[in-house]
Amino acid sequence: MRKLIASLALVVVAAPALAGNLAGIADCNGDCGSTVVYVEGAPTRDGAGTTVDFDQKDKVFIPHVLPVLQGATVNIKNGDPFLHNVHVYSGKETVLNIALPFQGQVMPQAFTEPGRYEVLCDAHPEMSAFIMVLENPFFATVDEAGAYEITDVPAGEYTLVVHNVATDQAVRSPVVVN
Numbered sequence: 001m002r003k004l005i006a007s008l009a010l011v012v013v014a015a016p017a018l019a020g021n022l023a024g025i026a027d028c029n030g031d032c033g034s035t036v037v038y039v040e041g042a043p044t045r046d047g048a049g050t051t052v053d054f055d056q057k058d059k060v061f062i063p064h065v066l067p068v069l070q071g072a073t074v075n076i077k078n079g080d081p082f083l084h085n086v087h088v089y090s091g092k093e094t095v096l097n098i099a100l101p102f103q104g105q106v107m108p109q110a111f112t113e114p115g116r117y118e119v120l121c122d123a124h125p126e127m128s129a130f131i132m133v134l135e136n137p138f139f140a141t142v143d144e145a146g147a148y149e150i151t152d153v154p155a156g157e158y159t160l161v162v163h164n165v166a167t168d169q170a171v172r173s174p175v176v177v178n
C-alpha cells in the first residue's frame with residue numbers, strides 16, 4: 001500500500017510538467033507578415049501585468065500584426081514628429097480612438113477582450129495594422145518562410161490555427177501535444 005501511495009504522488013507531481021513544443025512551417029499563402037499561429041483550447045491565462053510595444057514610425061505601425069495575451073497592456077507609441085491617431089475597430093465598431101500628437105508619446109492600453117482588432121490612423125489612410133488578442137500564451141508570429149515555434153504547451157489535444165489576421169482567413173487542424 002505504501003508503494004501505491006508513493007507512485008500516485010509521483011504522478012501528481014509529474015503531471016503539470018508535461019508540455020511540448022509545436023514547431024512547423026505554416027502555409028501563409030504568400031503573406032507571412034500577416035500570419036499568426038495559435039493553439040485553441042489550451043489552458044487560458046491572464047496577461048495582466050505584461051506589456052508589449054506598438055510603435056508608429058515613418059507612417060507605419062510596427063509590428064503590422066501584433067498577437068497579445070488577453071489582459072496585456074499594449075504601449076501605443078508615436079515615434080514620429082507629427083500627429084497620429086490610433087483608431088481601433090472590432091468589426092465596424094470603434095473600441096478605441098486616441099490621438100497622439102507628440103513624438104515619443106506613449107499611451108498604455110489594456111486589451112482584455114479576445115478577438116481580432118483592426119487598427120487605422122485617420123490622419124494617414126495608408127496606415128493599417130491588426131491586433132489579435134488571444135486567450136492563452138501559446139501563439140507565435142511566423143518568419144518569411146512561415147516557420148513558427150510555440151513552446152511549453154501543456155500536454156493535450158487542441159486545435160492549431162493558422163490565421164491571416166489581415167484577411168481574417170483561418171485554417172484549423174487538430175494537434176496533439178505530448
Ligand SMILES: [Cu+2]
Nearest residue numbers: 084121123124
Ligand atoms: Cu498616422
